[in-house]
Amino acid sequence: MLQVGLEHFLFVSAILFSLGIYGIVTRKNAVMVLMGVELVLNAANINFVAFSKFGNFGINGQVIALFVIVLAAAEAAIALAIVLNVYKTFVNINVDEINKLRD
C-alpha cells in the first residue's frame, strides 16, 4: 500500500478535483472561481500524465496535458477580460450579485 503506484496519483487528482469544485461553488469572487477552474484543470492533467506513465500509451498523455495547459492559459486570459468588463459595469465581481445581462 505504501509503494507509490497509479492509485496514489489518481487519489491526489480526485481530491484536487473535488477541492476545485468546492472552490467554484462556494466562492463569491469571480477571480476565486477562476482559481477553482485552474485546480480542476490541473487535476485532469495529473490524470493524463499518470496514465501516460503507468499505461502503455507512450508520450501521448503528456502531449494532451500540454494542450490542456495551453487551453487553460487562453481561458484565463479571456475570463480575466470578461471579469474586468463586469467590474467596469457593476463595480463588484461577486458572482451571486450579478444577475443582469444588460446595463
Add this chain to the structure above:
Amino acid sequence: MDLYDIIFYLFALLTLVSAYFVVTNKNIVHSAFFLLFTLFGIAGLYVLLGADFLAVVQIMVYVGGILILLLFGVMITNKITNVSIKTGTIHIIPAAIVIGLFAGALASIMVKTQWQTESAKIPFTTSYALGKSLITEYVLIFEILGILLLIALIGAASIARREEKE
C-alpha cells in the same frame, strides 16, 4: 518505502494542503499565493511521473503567466486602499456535504479499481519525443491551438477595452 515514495508523499501533501487553503482562505491574495504552492507541488508530481518538460512548462505557464494574470485581476478589481480584499463564501454547508460525498465516491473508485498497469516506454528526456509528436502526429491540433491563442489574445484585448470605443 524508498526515496521516491517519500518525495511523492511530500509533494502530494504540499499540493493538497495548499489547495485546501486556496479554496478556504478568506483573503484573495493569500489564496493566490497558496495557488503558487499548489502549482509547484503539481510540477513536482509531473517530475515524479517522468514528465520533465511538462513540469517546466507548468511552472513557466502557470506560475509565470496565469498566476500573475490572476493577481492582476485581483488587484484591479479590488479596492486595495479600502481593504476590501476579503471575499465571502456562500452555501458552505450543503456544498461541503455534497462535495465530500462526491470526493469520497471518486477517491474510492480511483483506489478500489484494479487498474491494469504496464510499464510504459517513456524516454528518459521527453522533450525530443514531445516535439516530434507535436509536428507529426498532432500537427493539426498544434496549428489549431496556435490560431486559438491568437484569437484569445485579440478577443481578450477587444473585450477588456470595449468601453473606450463608445
